[in-house]
Amino acid sequence: LLPFSAMGISMAPGPCAVGVPCDDGDPGTVNDQVRADCTCSGDLVRLAVDVWLEGPYNAVSGTMLDALRTQVSFPQSEPYSGLGLSPTHGAGSTLGSGVLSVTGVDAIVDWILIELRSASDPSVVVQRVPALLQRDGDVVALDGVSDLAVPATAGPYHVAVRHRNHLPTMTLQVYDRILPNPDSGTLPVLNAGVCVAVVLETLMRLGRSY
Numbered sequence: 001l002l003p004f005s006a007m008g009i010s011m012a013p014g015p016c017a018v019g020v021p022c023d024d025g026d027p028g029t030v031n032d033q034v035r036a037d038c039t040c041s042g043d044l045v046r047l048a049v050d051v052w053l054e055g056p057y058n059a060v061s062g063t064m065l066d067a068l069r070t071q072v073s074f075p076q077s078e079p080y081s082g083l084g085l086s087p088t089h090g091a092g093s094t095l096g097s098g099v100l101s102v103t104g105v106d107a108i109v110d111w112i113l114i115e116l117r118s119a120s121d122p123s124v125v126v127q128r129v130p131a132l133l134q135r136d137g138d139v140v141a142l143d144g145v146s147d148l149a150v151p152a153t154a155g156p157y158h159v160a161v162r163h164r165n166h167l168p169t170m171t172l173q174v175y176d177r178i179l180p181n182p183d184s185g186t187l188p189v190l191n192a193g194v195c196v197a198v199v200l201e202t203l204m205r206l207g208r209s210y
Contacts, residue, residue, distance in 0.1 A: 016034050016038035017034055018033075018034055018036055019033055019034060020033060021033055022034055022040035023040065024040045024041045024042045028044060028089070028149060029041070029043055030042055030044070030152060030153065031043045042151070043151070043152065043153045043154060044149045044150060044151050044152065045116065045149070045150045045152045045154060046147050046148070046149050046150075047114065047139070047159065047175075048147065049114065049148065049159065049161070050137040050139070051112060051133055051139055052064065052137050053109065053110070053133070053163060053165075053166055054166065055165060055166065056068070056109055056110075063105055063136055063137075064109045064133075064137070066107040066109050066135050068109065068110055069100045069107065069108045069109070069110075070100075074100065075111060076094055076095055077092055077093060077094045077095070078090065078093050078094075078111055079111055079164060080111070080164070083164060085113060085162060086128075088128045088129070089127060089128075089129050089150070089151050090130050090142070091130075095132075095142060095144075096142055096144055099132070099142070099143065099144035102144055104135070106134050106135065106136065106144070106145070107134065108132050108133065108144060109133045109135055110132075110133055110164075111130060111131070111132060111164075112130075112131055112162065113128060113129070113161070113162040114128070114129055114130075114139065114148060114159065114162075115127070115129075115159070115161075115162065116128075116150055116157040116158075116159065117157060117160055118157070118158070119156040122158045122160075125160075126157065127150050127151060127152050129148070129150050132144055133163075139161075154176075155176065156174035156175065156176040157174060157176070158170055158171050158173075158175070159171045159175045
């Protein structure tokens with residue numbers, strides 16, 4: 001009996017061997033293996049991250065400016081490989097069709113880079129993926145609307161954010177899909193980290209002006 005596959009999900013012949021490596025047909029997952037329900041699937045982590053860049057931020061509207069996306073020079077593919085920060089997944093990725101034509105608060109501000117770092121050693125980059133930043137601070141996938149999905153096993157991570165014209169920042173605490181305290185969200189932590197980076201960048205600019 002041959003395995004059955006449909007829409008990227010493979011059904012192993014029964015009785016299935018749970019834990020055996022397989023291929024779920026999705027390059028965006030890792031650790032593909034046969035699960036308890038006899039399906040072949042891999043792991044990924046979905047992130048809900050808000051980022052605010054000081055440069056394009058408009059304090060009056062509470063959003064960022066999106067004039068860059070209208071420029072001919074706006075990169076159509078991720079620019080970080082050329083800066084020595086090659087993504088571990090999605091290197092060379094290009095923009096989805098019509099992404100830059102979106103207006104309003106969901107308009108794209110710029111490319112950014114999201115890193116998952118080891119909970120025990122934040123200097124270790126587990127995954128680094130390109131993403132897009134909307135005017136309202138949402139970090140989304142390269143189609144301009146979907147949540148960012150990172151190929152990684154479930155678990156706690158530090159989340160780092162890089163941008164080509166701003167200082168990088170990283171969460172002090174670890175991020176996990178399941179929080180031990182449901183009243184303690186990760187968004188305030190991420191926002192606090194970004195605010196610290198903005199303050200430090202401002203101080204550095206003031207220091208250079210003297």
